[in-house]
Amino acid sequence: MLAEQWQLPDFRRAERALVSEGTRGDLSFLLVKPLTYMNRSGDALSPMLASPGFDPARDLLVLVDDLALPLGTFRLRARGSAGGHNGLESVEAALGTQEYDRLRIGIGPVPDEVEDQAEFVLAPFQPDELSVLADLLPPLVDAVECWLTEGIEVAMNRFNRKGTEE
Numbered sequence: 001m002l003a004e005q006w007q008l009p010d011f012r013r014a015e016r017a018l019v020s021e022g023t024r025g026d027l028s029f030l031l032v033k034p035l036t037y038m039n040r041s042g043d044a045l046s047p048m049l050a051s052p053g054f055d056p057a058r059d060l061l062v063l064v065d066d067l068a069l070p071l072g073t074f075r076l077r078a079r080g081s082a083g084g085h086n087g088l089e090s091v092e093a094a095l096g097t098q099e100y101d102r103l104r105i106g107i108g109p110v111p112d113e114v115e116d117q118a119e120f121v122l123a124p125f126q127p128d129e130l131s132v133l134a135d136l137l138p139p140l141v142d143a144v145e146c147w148l149t150e151g152i153e154v155a156m157n158r159f160n161r162k163g164t165e166e
């Protein structure tokens with residue numbers, strides 16, 4: 001979504017991920033799409049961890065799905081626990097810290113009749129759900145761009161309001 005919106009070059013293969021580089025104003029950035037299983041997402045960070053000056057508290061925004069948030073909502077957070085999310089636990093293990101920003105994208109709630117949360121998460125979205133997600137893309141892109149250009153505090157204040165949070 002971001003690569004398309006920002007007209008970035010095609011993703012290329014990197015270690016355990018696909019990456020695309022770009023700029024917004026004077027800022028350079030790297031979009032990383034892990035090619036690992038979700039519970040090994042932190043493995044895709046190895047190129048960044050090897051980069052001199054990389055500071056996850058300043059330079060990293062992780063986008064994840066979140067069962068605890070309703071479909072069609074999102075929430076930005078500066079640091080904190082993984083909250084039981086296996087992908088974030090992997091990121092924290094790779095970084096050795098919880099000091100990084102994240103954007104949680106709601107895919108919940110899990111229907112009562114679903115016994116296996118993994119099955120729910122991996123199932124394709126229904127047409128009505130895809131419509132909800134399509135409506136969410138413009139503010140999501142705006143939130144990421146705000147984070148990139150103005151920082152997490154401004155982005156949280158601007159985008160974590162009623163209708164986009166828990």
